Amino acid sequence: MIIAVLNQKGGVGKTTLAVNIAAILARNGRRPLLVDGDPQGSSLAWSSTRERAPLFPVVGMAKPTLHRDLPQIAQHYDDVIIDGAPRVNDLSRSAMLASDLVLIPVQPSPYDLWASLETVQLIREAQQFRPHLAATFVINRKIKNSALGRDFDGALAPLGMPVLPAHLQQRIVYAESAAQGLSVAEAAPRSEAVQELAALVVCIAGTSANQERRAA
Template sequence: MIIGILNQKGGVGKTTLSINLAAAFAIAGQRVLVVDADPQGSSLTWSSARAAETAPLFPVIGMAKPTLHRDLPEIAKDYDITIIDGAPRVSELGRAAILASDLILIPVQPSPFDVWATEDIVGLIKEARQFKEGLKAVFAVNRKIVNTAIGRDVLDAFTDESFPVLKSQVCQRVVYAESAAQGLTVIEVAPAGEAAREVKALAKELLRYDNQERKAA
């Protein structure tokens, strides 16, 4: 399965979700690959920050090119799950990442600004479904402020007949930045912490959703 983590709005935590979800899948026994499709190369930078003596949980490769949808399937076939850390903004790279994916995860912060900013990515995914009928997409709440009810009403605006909102939510926590600075994930730094629990729950829900959709197809 190829999961594209995409949103045309910057700063929603695509790279953070990409590497931490990859860790959750890898620790659960999946063969995982992360593809950095953003010219900024954030996932590659994270990977290079990892200490040489620390064994990687998964490989990270750079493929920020508009032929991604044609080139990636041959590479991805050797892995159970491939995660694409996508580029912001509507572009050839964004379209290629969508077409390369089986499932699009759209991270959004519980803010009206994020609601408004999803219009472009939603349009691109619906456009791509004309060429890739089985393409699935979901919203996931990321960077929710801990112990607040902010955004509860805003989330209703994300309800779409073909774009469900996952129940699992990831909160804003300092451990994400602290672990990233070391080239690590929250599951490695604080395996029993709330951040690790949230990421694992999101990973499990993504797999359940994909399995349900496959059975319904």
């Protein structure tokens, strides 16, 4: 399974999500590869900060030929997670064309809602070439007990993409673990954040399985 984490808006938590999804997959016994498809290189920077043995390899592939170059590498792994670039359409398109599933992280804010439309439009274009490409929103950095957080699923509905039922709340452990080159599963293995991430990975697996059945 190749999963791209993409949003044309910056600062929505793409790298945090990509790193921690890969970590949960590794914890579950899978062999993930994390691909840094962003010229900013945040996933590579996280990996270089790390002092422990790597949980999974991280490679840089911030180029518009990603969809042609990745398949040969991907065959050696169970899962590939692409940490995509914001505001660079050719890189985003290439990541979409390489993928089975696109995750669109959004924070519960009007700005994220408005900015997500451009990402949805790019996905619709990519689906013309990859009809079985699936895409779904992931609500990230949700503020507990806030009205906007509770109602944001409905606000996303007009964009025509499903929303994963597992949401991630805003938690300081994400920043604290990243500063050490660690995943949340390593820094706080029994935390609520890890429980949320594990539930998210289960939802992702279910979405991928459904897509495979439709494509068969």
